[in-house]
Every structure is written in structure tokens, then in C-alpha cells.
Amino acid sequence: MADMLTVRVNGVVMCVPPGFTVLAALDRAGTRTCRTSVTGEPRGALCGMGICQECRVTIDGRSHERSCMTLCQDGMEIVTGD
């Protein structure tokens, strides 16, 4: 396997192989909740292919990014729960 990437999930450092999505990094971190719904429910990924928008997280300060469609980059800062 090529060099591992280092990302932070809610402040916790995680190492993932290249090609992993942000959603896969969340999975490795044991985080199943991506966002909070308009009535305050926890929500996680549903469609896995960029359509349902349930897997939105904040990536490097940009909110509403689809974690299932975004590949991990070294040094990425991922925040869930918005």
C-alpha cells in the first residue's frame, strides 16, 4: 500500500490509505453520524453515491461537503454534526 494519509476526524488523528473517501475515514473513526437534521436528529450516509446529501460534513472549514464523494487528502480536517 502506498503512503498513508493523515486526516483529523473531529480533532482525532486517523491514518487512511489513498483512495479512501471522507466517509470511509469517518467509518474508521467509528463515527456513523455525519450531520444533524433540521429537527435535531442524527443522520448518516444513505445513498453512498452523492444523491441524498445525508452524509454532509464540514471539510477544511467548507460546510455541506458530501463525505461519500470526497476523497481524503493529507492533512484534511473533517468535522461532523452540523
Place this chain on the structure above:
Amino acid sequence: MIEADVAVVGGGPAGIAAATVAAESGARVVLLDEGATLGGQIWRRDVLAAPKGSAAAWLDRLAASGAEVLSGWSVFDAEPRRLVGFRGIVRFHQVVIATGARERFLPFPGWTLPGVTGLGGLQAMVKSGCDVSDRRIVVGGSGPLAIAVAASLAERGAHVALVAEQASWVQIRPFLFAILREPRKFMQGLDYALALHPGVVRFGTWVVGAEGRDRVEAVRVTDGRRTWRERCDLLAVGYGLVPQTELAALLGCRVEEAVWVDREQRTTASGVFAAGEPTGIGGVECALIEGQIAGLAAVGREVDHLETERFRGLRFKDVLKTAFELRNELRHVPRPETIVCRCEDVRLVDLEPFVDRRTAKLVTRCGMGPCQGRVCGDSLEFLKKWGPNEVRPPLMPTSVGDLAR
């Protein structure tokens, strides 16, 4: 600005085949794909394995064809001869729409719990790095995808506790006969069946609820006589596939559930072709044939030699449609308080006063969230027999900055 003789939208089997054959005949071709890597859903790149079989062969052929591939390229608007995406504008003479399909989700109590995913959804997540080893998983819904996904999860070390197929054994018999006539599909089906423990697959069985605190912990299923509970760490449920026709509709093509096409995959809009799942759900082999026809026709080549295989594909599409028709009981699964629109948290009871989608949308915001009704719209088509969503640009959430450009 990118200029092309043929623009192909969607990098699954249909789009890959279309772009390849068009480029091989010397045309200037661009293939636009939303994904980070080509393959679409069915040939989605597995981060832990190299492409193999016909996927690898077609990807090699595409690479040698001279077609330009633009990955991570989403189209959010289109007009005749012009596609607009986050990363620029493509001007074309002919366009092939190969935007694939999405899953149909039907609401059930607890379906918004984290850990409840689509069928293809979970498959995609696993291929992009999510780990299912030693997880107890229940698979539900309908269609050949259920068995395929269950088998691939088992292969990855998951414990597949149950596959609940809503269609009855009798209902799917025509599908089994159709499979028997197609050696490749038959062998594939056999592989799937062997990957699963005997007795795991139950026909005429469907999910009626998911339970858990902040993630799914158990699922309730029924066969119409008996309802029981299965503990699970993940629940993957999908009720078949829905053609993605939004881009075709935006370009003025006639759409009735699927995009209407002629024997050359020509739509009713001039210079617009469609291939694969947008023209009706038929699977990968069907998509490859239709993609080749569309690609050849788009550059003015003959397609007669593919006619027989195209008809075979059309027959298979018909079989799929009836064999996995959704049972009426599924309309009674959601409770009044069950959320239907996940973006705006609109419950079934909130929609009760309305008879059509438009009024419901105006009053409750159902379908107005970021998924633009792609989840609740498809389910309400089944639950309430409401007409399809209106399509207008932008086709997906787009920043004001992108729109301004």
C-alpha cells in the same frame, strides 16, 4: 471552455462504451464523470482491488481510444449544445446521456437512523473503504441487487443475517427463467447464491421498521403472517433502481419514467442520445450495448449489427420490471410520524392534506431540500402515486459563486 464533437455524460458502462466507440471512429470526444474514478456504480473502483473482467477491458479500450476523460465533473445545467458544470462549460455537437440510475428508497419507521443505508449505497461505501468485517447486516428491499450486495458483503467478512426480498418466489420466476437463458448472468447468480448461507434469503419478506438510539441496532421484518426482529449493526435497504432522467428532461427529451429512445438510442431532442439505465433499468450488459449504439450513431455510423443484442436487452428490461414489482403492503409500512422528506424532516402526516406534489412542496417544503426531491420524490411516486418531480436548473446544490461564473 471545452469543445467536443461528442460529449458523454456519465462514466459508467454505457458512457464508457459510448465514448470509446465514438472516439475510435476519430471524433473529438469528452467523457464527463462526477466520480473521482470512472466506472459509475456497477463498476465503481474498489480501493482495495484493481478492476477486473469486462470493466478492466473497457477501461483499457477507453484509455486507448483518445477520448478525453474529465473526472470529478458534475453537470448542473444544460441547454442545446452546451453543458454547464462546476468546473467549466462544454460545447458539443452531439451528447450522450448516460447518467445511470439511483436507488428507490421507501420510508419505514426508523429509516433515518445512522447505519440504515441503501443497498447499492452500502456496496459503494464498502468499495470506497468502509469496513463491514464481522458486522451483522440485514439486507432488504427488492431486485437482483439485493442478492449481489449481500454476497459481496459476505465476501468482505460481514455476517449477513437475512436478505429480505419483498417479491414472492412465484413473482420472480420469470426473472429466474430469463437468467437461465443468459449464461453469464446465470453463473454470476450462482456465485452470489454460494456466497450466502442457505436459508438467509427469504422471498415475500419486507422490512417494517428499524430500531436503535442513535444508530440502528435491530430491524423488524414481516412475511405478512409473522413479524420478527433481527439484531443488526447495519441495515441496507433499496427498492430497485430509478432511471436518472433529470439531465435528459432539462435538454427537452421526452421522459416517461425513462427517457424515450429510438433504435439508435436517439431521444426526441435533436443531437441528444441516451443509453443505459436512463432509458430503463436493464443492467450492465444492456448498458454496454446501448452505449455502443449511442456512440456509433452519434458519429453517424451504422448500428445494425447490434440490433439483436439491443432487443435482448429490452426483453430483459421488461422481465426485471414485472418480476420485482413492489407489493402494495409497502405503502402501509410508514407510520404517520415517519419522516418522508429527510432533507426537511417532513412526516407522512404532514403530507396528508395534499393531493399533489406541488402544493405539498409549497406548504411543507417536502422535496425542497438539497437532494431536490430525489429521495422523497421517488418514494412518493410509489406511496401516493404522485407525478414526477419538476426538473429545473441547477440540477444539484450549487454555490452562488459557481452560478455567477
